[in-house]
Amino acid sequence: MPKFLSATVSNAFGFIVPTMLGTLLFFTIIGVFGIWMAVGGLVFAVTLASAIVGRLPAEEEMR
Amino acid sequence: MSLNPATLARVQFAFTVSFHIIFPTMSIGLAMFLAVVEGLWLKTKDAIYLQIYRFWLSIFAMGFGVGVVTGLVLSFEFGLGFARFAQLAGPAIGPLIALEVLTSFFLEAGFLGIMLFGMHRVGPKLHYLATCMVALGTLLSASWILAANSWMQTPDGVVVKDGRLVVTNWWHVINNPSWLFRLPHMLTAAYLTASFLVAGVGAWYLLRGEHLAFAKKSVALGTAFATILIAGQVFIGDILYGTMLKHQPSKMQAAEGFWEKQSPSPAPYYWIIVPDQKRQRNRFAFGIPYLGSIWLTHSLRGSVDGLKNTPPDRQPTMGMVFYGFRIMYGIAILMFAVATASLWLRWKRCLFTNRWFLRCLVVMTPSGIVATLGGWYLAETGRQPWVIFGLLKTIDAVSPVPAQTLLATLIAFVCIYAFFMAAFLFFVLRTIRRGPGLSPSHAEASGSLKNALRPQVLDSANANAVLGS
Numbered sequence: 001m002p003k004f005l006s007a008t009v010s011n012a013f014g015f016i017v018p019t020m021l022g023t024l025l026f027f028t029i030i031g032v033f034g035i036w037m038a039v040g041g042l043v044f045a046v047t048l049a050s051a052i053v054g055r056l057p058a059e060e061e062m063r
Numbered sequence: 064m065s066l067n068p069a070t071l072a073r074v075q076f077a078f079t080v081s082f083h084i085i086f087p088t089m090s091i092g093l094a095m096f097l098a099v100v101e102g103l104w105l106k107t108k109d110a111i112y113l114q115i116y117r118f119w120l121s122i123f124a125m126g127f128g129v130g131v132v133t134g135l136v137l138s139f140e141f142g143l144g145f146a147r148f149a150q151l152a153g154p155a156i157g158p159l160i161a162l163e164v165l166t167s168f169f170l171e172a173g174f175l176g177i178m179l180f181g182m183h184r185v186g187p188k189l190h191y192l193a194t195c196m197v198a199l200g201t202l203l204s205a206s207w208i209l210a211a212n213s214w215m216q217t218p219d220g221v222v223v224k225d226g227r228l229v230v231t232n233w234w235h236v237i238n239n240p241s242w243l244f245r246l247p248h249m250l251t252a253a254y255l256t257a258s259f260l261v262a263g264v265g266a267w268y269l270l271r272g273e274h275l276a277f278a279k280k281s282v283a284l285g286t287a288f289a290t291i292l293i294a295g296q297v298f299i300g301d302i303l304y305g306t307m308l309k310h311q312p313s314k315m316q317a318a319e320g321f322w323e324k325q326s327p328s329p330a331p332y333y334w335i336i337v338p339d340q341k342r343q344r345n346r347f348a349f350g351i352p353y354l355g356s357i358w359l360t361h362s363l364r365g366s367v368d369g370l371k372n373t374p375p376d377r378q379p380t381m382g383m384v385f386y387g388f389r390i391m392y393g394i395a396i397l398m399f400a401v402a403t404a405s406l407w408l409r410w411k412r413c414l415f416t417n418r419w420f421l422r423c424l425v426v427m428t429p430s431g432i433v434a435t436l437g438g439w440y441l442a443e444t445g446r447q448p449w450v451i452f453g454l455l456k457t458i459d460a461v462s463p464v465p466a467q468t469l470l471a472t473l474i475a476f477v478c479i480y481a482f483f484m485a486a487f488l489f490f491v492l493r494t495i496r497r498g499p500g501l502s503p504s505h506a507e508a509s510g511s512l513k514n515a516l517r518p519q520v521l522d523s524a525n526a527n528a529v530l531g532s
Binding site for chain 1: 294295297300402404407410
């Protein structure tokens, strides 16, 4: 596979994964799968966000 | 052309309240943000938090001032444009407005001076207390105003006796059926507004390669708050939707853009419609198939109630309600997407380097304000033709004032508010362009935190010594 194509596929995949996860979480939180799933989705989203925000500094030099 | 006093009164109130709501939304959000940032500064002693605090404090102060002035106008407009509403609803609304003044205004007024000018004059704990009290004041203010507005949406605790409202249960007036859901929805909207403001300004500096430490911390803080808040906001919004569907079905019927008593099955989710209120149909509609059933009925083939379930003389104007809702909801979806992307980029450790994401954050800077305006248009136009839902129609609430008077005051408001907005934007954009300041003031440069915050009050005993030195 040409190098530029490989990079494009890699970027597209990198974009698709969070989109799919985010969409699923959004549908869950607005109650599509029921109120208790919505509560669970909210708790999961807040816990996940708190964990990632609290533990990963996201530091890297500006390109 | 004859001028209609009822239309002019509505246009005037819509204009002044739309202008006003921008500033409390910012100041409620920024006050809480400042309290968090000052707390982080006191805990970590990291000077970058102080720099962020000072930068946003000046913008908060300007927004707070404009918000108070434009808020006072609204009380007078009840008399000018809607005297019959004030006469009827005064026994319920009046005490709530008075309680706002007694609790939140007094609290804010008492501590705002210390917050703005007391950094070098009081100890750090007292200054932090002042910031927290101002944040609490803004929260209380929102609570009382939301209680009053929610009572107009879902009135409770009153009876009509001899053409006047008599309060039978104060707790029900305050804790009316929609207040407990609308209050957290509005507060979260304000906090989200502040989060995207902070993150957007930080992203702008990162793209320009300026004030990098300040910018990174701003983006990190703004996206962190936004990520947690938007998840809660979407959840609260969905619960509020169900509540309003129960208490104000006409509003939610108009918000979804369907006319027939039952929508097609499966129902699409409309994003663009051209409604024809007179013929009770859409001239044009564009939507995503199945999504209406999935989102609104939580099933693949569910139907949604249309506006024909409400008699024409009790229907709100569909276009305004629909687009108010779509603006708010569309922006909420974008916020959720940005929040998810920020988590992903943080996980990949490239939150500050992905230029596409930083550009998105810059574009999203005013998104909270636009979404809040959309939400209030949904709330207020969706309540029509009632000013107090089910009790008093807007047309019956208008003052017996000549149209010329209302037109003259409307023109005056437009001119004065245009000046306010120009001055505010000039000040804010200049503050952002100048940046957070490269050198800290002498007090913070003095070494220890204790010295930095030592009171600098001159009394008669040491004034001469200081002046003589």
